[in-house]
Amino acid sequence: VTPARDSHVDVLIVGAGPAGSFLAFALGRAGVRVRIIDKKEVRISAGHADGIQPRTIEVFQSYGLAERFLKDAAQVHVKAYYVSGPEGGIVRTILEPIVQGSRYPFEATLAQSGIEGLLRDAMTEDGVHVEQPKVPISLSLSADEAEPQTHSSEAYPVKVVLERPSASAPAKNGHNGPMSDAVKTASPAMGSANDTAQEVVRARYVVGADGAHSWVRSAVGIDMVGESTNFVWGVVDFVPESDFLDLRLSCAIHTKHGNCMIVPREKDMIRVYVHLEDVNVGDSGRLDGPQLGPDDILEVAQECFYPYKLSAPQGFDWWTVYIVGQRVASSFSVKNRVFIIGDACHTHSPKAGQGMNASMSDAHNLAWKLAYVIRQWAPSTLLDTYEFERRKFAQDLIDFDKIFATLYSVTPKPGDKNHERFLEASNTYGAFIRGHGVQYEASTITDIARKSVASGLVIGQRIPPGIIVQVADFRPYELHDLLPSDTRFKILILPGDTSKPKQKAKLDAVAAEIDHPEGFLKRFTPAGAPDDAVFDIITISHTSCAAANTLAIPPCLQSHWSKTFIDTETMCERIGGSLYASYGVSDAGAIIVCRPDGYVGMVAALDDSAAIGKYFAHFLHSTCVVDA
Ligand code: FAD
Known part of the structure; x- marks a missing residue:
């Protein structure tokens, strides 16, 4: 039997989505020895998240990434709101700027694959590459070294066994079947130890950036707290044919036929979100009834759009159906040695375009703190502020999402003021949604005296x-x-x-x-x-x-x-x-x-x-x- 290879690293990141890729890039830039693995054979090439908020563009700029991002992304400067009009069709009620008083007064949209590609290219400049397909199969934390009082950045207390998954399916481009949030369909791709070479990695720190079904989170016994809703939404990306003039604006359409959201995208594409009212969520938390496809999603959108026409003559780039779930992890770290970031520690609806932004912001928050502790410039207690700051943010995000997703998912009835409440929530939470309003509470690193x-x-x-x-x-x-x-x-x-x-x-x-x-x-x-x-x-x-x-x-x-x-x-x-x-x-x-x-x-x-x-x-x- 060939013994498993054994190596040491400062930080091992599991998962190369937006959160993990951002962290690998930022740590590599800071000179930290970092490795990043992903279970997928190849990276995604379409779909998933797409909205980047103004604050995230500022963060990209601070790392020298904004220029390339803005070259590829679509910009959304204005949003429009529509409701059912007296004649039966939809009428525009409001036209307003997406954001005011910002350095980047717009939201930018680019498929998640584009964001991941940007980060992967940037990390290679510091010699960091995503190793894939590769999964962790065990994780253990040495009890002595993990104790806070003996916390020494010289130690490598986290032992992770990695292997190549034996039967990992290639990532699908375009089509995505019905999916739900968080743990419902969790099944990390695991290879068998017999047919794949194993490797032992001893890390100072391990970061689980492995998404809503996080293997790392389960391995260290962190729970997700919260619930799934009965709101089911369909999403479809395509190049439209339409007589609706506002297709290149961000549109929220609340009609008696249902609710729909338009997001302009790169390369003349749009993303359409529709609320799927007649779809049931079973007791298991999964979708009940017949499978839905992109044509069904488009059909609902066409009803919302009446009297305007909307079709997809070139077919669909990507689609999905999902159940909104709102959960936050009970803890974001175990003994400041194993951390979770991104969807691994918070899931919510994608309506306000927050998840990918929040995930990269988790990484941005954690990166400099890890760098300081690894360089021995700061004690490990600095790492406490990651959970203190980002868990509070995640809870605020879920509280906001509960209001926002409900207002988005309830079909308005005459006189129910749902549309007005939706506008009010959009304005109240505007700075939070755009990222400028995110505020960290007083702590050792946030001194509010004076x-x-x-x-x-x-x-x-x-x-x-x-x-x-x-x-x-x-x-x-x-x-x-x-x-x-x-x-x-x-x-x-x-x-x-x-x-x-x-x-x-x-x-x-x-x-x-x-x-x-x-x-x-x-x-x-x-x-x-x-x-x-x-x-x-x-x-x-x-x-x-x-x-x-x-x-x-x-x-x-x-x-x-x-x-x-x-x-x-x-x-x-x-x-x-x-x-x-x-x-x-x-x-x-x-x-x-x-x-x-x-x-x-x-x-x-x-x-x-x-x-x-x-x-x-x-x-x-x-x-x-x-x-x-
Ligand atoms: P993921 O993107 O889920 O990445 C996790 C990575 O970990 C994957 O690459 C996976 O292969 C890997 N992995 C998983 N398990 C293992 C394992 N055991 N071993 C190794 N690797 C593993 N957010 C926005 O900000 N703006 C939007 O406009 C937006 N729109 C959305 C639209 C839809 C339809 C959906 C479903 C989500 C949307 N989101 C949006 C949310 C966004 O997609 C997520 O919040 C974001 O992708 C989370 O990033 P992440 O890196 O934490 O996780």
Whole structure:
């Protein structure tokens, strides 16, 4: 018998859907040794999720992925609402922008295969490749090493046996039979040990990104809490033939014949969702009755569309029928050694286009924290904040989805105000749906004290975008472009008007404190690492172009040339100049700490860099001991 191969890795990711692929890419970019496996023979090439929210586009941009994504994706700028009109057909009630006040004021749509392809291409640049088909067949956590008090990033406490599944079916393109959510049809593809070579992987961390039927979740005994609904929806992707003019808008159609949703897609395709009213969910939680196909789904859509015509002369790209289920995992981690992300820890309806976005956001949240602990820059308790932040988000998402999916799935009756309630919910939850409104609660990494210093910011939300001007050449920059997802904390120093001696003196004082051996820069930058390994310092003065002086910025605050900005209107385009006002920062100034994932971690007064030192002392290892 050939002994199983044995190897070590920092992070083993199971599942290469959006969540796992994003995490593998982000960890590879951060220099973490990572492996990613998937049970499928080949990756999907059509269907599944397609809607990418504005915040996710910002996150793509922070990793340098937005340009390629936007080149391939369709953009949806406007949404339209329809109801049954007095003449029997449908009439438009509202036409409105998808999103306002965002850097990317639109939703973008691209088949999930396109997103996975983008991430796979990007991860190969850091030498990471999806190994497929490959499945885990056992997982065990060494009791000693997993105990929090002995948590050592040197240890490899998770042992996983992998093998090639013996009879994995090739991934189907296009057609997808009736499917339901979560565990109902769970059956991870398992090969037999006899005909496939096994491999033992010893990992510091294992992440289950293996979808709603997660094998990893079952292996570590985490339950899903929640329920399945009786709402059954059909989805079909095709290039339409139609006399309905709003097909390239996002449409919600509520009629007495049923409910339907249109999502414009890349390559002239559309996706149509229809509520399948006459389909029953049996006691087992599976669909009862005859199998439905794409023609049945289209037929329901055609009834909703009356008097407009809708057909699919070129056939169907992909279709599915699904039951809406709303569940959250009881825990997102076991001893901070095994984590679950994405659909493995939350499932809900796809109506608001959230699942793929939420799954990649889980990965974005976890990636920098794992990198810090693996580099031994932070204690393992930093990893507690993954579940703290993302489980609360998932519960909020399910609460929202219960309202939204119900309003979407109930056929309106005369005078029942369902349509009005649907519009109200869309507006109330707009910022949450688009991702900007996601807010992390106060914790060691989200310090809400002193928030009045920047009253326009919400600590725990992503930092809002804004145009600023580089002093050296008066070139305008979008602030977000200066905050790449490179695992560093961004320290934004807003010193007020540095052409005034008082503010200049304050800036010199804060620079001296930061540069002091006991200042946070030196305390939390590992010995021997470059000064900017952990912290990227950007100074933004509230000064006109004429009064700006790059040499006014003390040299210890990193580069005069590329890190010194002013908040003023640009000379040519006449844009910008409102950052201080929108962040609610007075001319007394402020310091803003932006976390590596782009969320505001804390704010402090300009002369209170000690508060920043205390903030980092809660979750980073310091290189010297200072009284907190
Ligand atoms: P998955 O996409 O399920 O990926 C899991 C991966 O793990 C797969 O590649 C699988 O092969 C692999 N795997 C599973 N088990 C194993 C194992 N034992 N070993 C190895 N590998 C394994 N979300 C949106 O954000 N926007 C939308 O517009 C949207 N539309 C949707 C429309 C429909 C019809 C549906 C059904 C869902 C939609 N969603 C949408 C939700 C979205 O598809 C999911 O939330 C998203 O795919 C979850 O990503 P994931 O990586 O967590 O899981």
